[in-house]
Amino acid sequence: MRVKCEACGHKAIINSRNEIDPKVIDLYCTCTNPQCGHYFVAKLTFSHSISPSRYQARLATVDFLRSLPPLEQQELLKQVHKTG
Numbered sequence: 001m002r003v004k005c006e007a008c009g010h011k012a013i014i015n016s017r018n019e020i021d022p023k024v025i026d027l028y029c030t031c032t033n034p035q036c037g038h039y040f041v042a043k044l045t046f047s048h049s050i051s052p053s054r055y056q057a058r059l060a061t062v063d064f065l066r067s068l069p070p071l072e073q074q075e076l077l078k079q080v081h082k083t084g
Protein backbone atom coordinates (compact mmCIF):
# COMPACT_ATOMS: atom_id res chain seq x y z
CA MET A 1 0.00 0.00 0.00
CA ARG A 2 1.11 3.59 -0.71
CA VAL A 3 1.19 6.50 1.67
CA LYS A 4 1.57 10.07 0.51
CA CYS A 5 3.17 12.80 2.57
CA GLU A 6 0.37 15.21 3.37
CA ALA A 7 2.87 18.08 3.67
CA CYS A 8 4.50 17.89 0.22
CA GLY A 9 2.60 15.13 -1.68
CA HIS A 10 5.65 12.92 -2.27
CA LYS A 11 5.68 9.18 -1.68
CA ALA A 12 6.34 8.14 1.92
CA ILE A 13 7.87 4.91 3.21
CA ILE A 14 6.17 2.92 5.99
CA ASN A 15 8.90 2.30 8.58
CA SER A 16 6.87 0.39 11.12
CA ARG A 17 3.35 -0.40 12.15
CA ASN A 18 1.68 -0.52 15.54
CA GLU A 19 -1.50 -2.56 15.80
CA ILE A 20 -3.73 -0.65 18.24
CA ASP A 21 -6.45 -3.29 17.85
CA PRO A 22 -7.35 -5.66 14.96
CA LYS A 23 -9.21 -2.81 13.22
CA VAL A 24 -6.82 0.11 13.79
CA ILE A 25 -3.15 0.23 12.80
CA ASP A 26 -0.78 3.18 13.20
CA LEU A 27 1.68 3.43 10.30
CA TYR A 28 4.93 5.27 11.04
CA CYS A 29 5.96 6.91 7.79
CA THR A 30 8.89 8.93 6.44
CA CYS A 31 8.60 11.19 3.42
CA THR A 32 11.04 10.26 0.64
CA ASN A 33 11.47 13.89 -0.42
CA PRO A 34 14.86 14.94 1.04
CA GLN A 35 13.73 18.59 0.97
CA CYS A 36 10.82 17.71 3.26
CA GLY A 37 11.91 15.08 5.80
CA HIS A 38 8.42 14.76 7.28
CA TYR A 39 8.11 11.88 9.78
CA PHE A 40 4.48 11.15 10.61
CA VAL A 41 1.86 8.63 11.69
CA ALA A 42 -0.97 7.59 9.35
CA LYS A 43 -3.91 5.59 10.62
CA LEU A 44 -5.22 2.53 8.81
CA THR A 45 -8.69 1.60 9.99
CA PHE A 46 -11.13 -1.11 9.02
CA SER A 47 -14.34 0.48 7.72
CA HIS A 48 -17.02 -2.08 6.87
CA SER A 49 -17.54 -5.43 5.13
CA ILE A 50 -18.81 -5.57 1.56
CA SER A 51 -19.22 -9.34 1.69
CA PRO A 52 -19.01 -11.13 5.06
CA SER A 53 -16.12 -13.45 5.83
CA ARG A 54 -16.96 -17.16 5.51
CA TYR A 55 -15.36 -17.62 8.94
CA GLN A 56 -17.80 -15.10 10.48
CA ALA A 57 -20.79 -16.70 8.73
CA ARG A 58 -19.75 -20.13 10.01
CA LEU A 59 -19.32 -18.86 13.59
CA ALA A 60 -22.68 -17.06 13.48
CA THR A 61 -24.38 -20.21 12.19
CA VAL A 62 -22.85 -22.39 14.91
CA ASP A 63 -23.82 -19.83 17.60
CA PHE A 64 -27.36 -19.71 16.24
CA LEU A 65 -27.67 -23.52 16.17
CA ARG A 66 -26.34 -23.76 19.74
CA SER A 67 -28.98 -21.28 20.89
CA LEU A 68 -31.75 -23.67 19.75
CA PRO A 69 -33.07 -26.66 21.70
CA PRO A 70 -31.49 -29.97 20.53
CA LEU A 71 -34.68 -31.13 18.77
CA GLU A 72 -34.90 -27.95 16.66
CA GLN A 73 -31.18 -28.28 15.84
CA GLN A 74 -31.80 -31.81 14.52
CA GLU A 75 -34.83 -30.63 12.50
CA LEU A 76 -32.78 -27.88 10.85
CA LEU A 77 -29.89 -30.22 10.07
CA LYS A 78 -32.33 -32.71 8.48
CA GLN A 79 -33.61 -29.93 6.21
CA VAL A 80 -30.04 -29.01 5.25
CA HIS A 81 -29.37 -32.60 4.17
CA LYS A 82 -32.66 -32.82 2.23
CA THR A 83 -32.03 -29.70 0.13
CA GLY A 84 -28.26 -30.22 -0.16
Ligand SMILES: [Zn+2]
Pocket (backbone or CB within 6 Å): 005, 006, 007, 008, 009, 010, 031, 032, 033, 036, 037, 038
Ligand atom coordinates in the same frame (compact mmCIF):
# COMPACT_ATOMS: atom_id res chain seq x y z
ZN1 LIG B 1 6.99 15.40 2.41
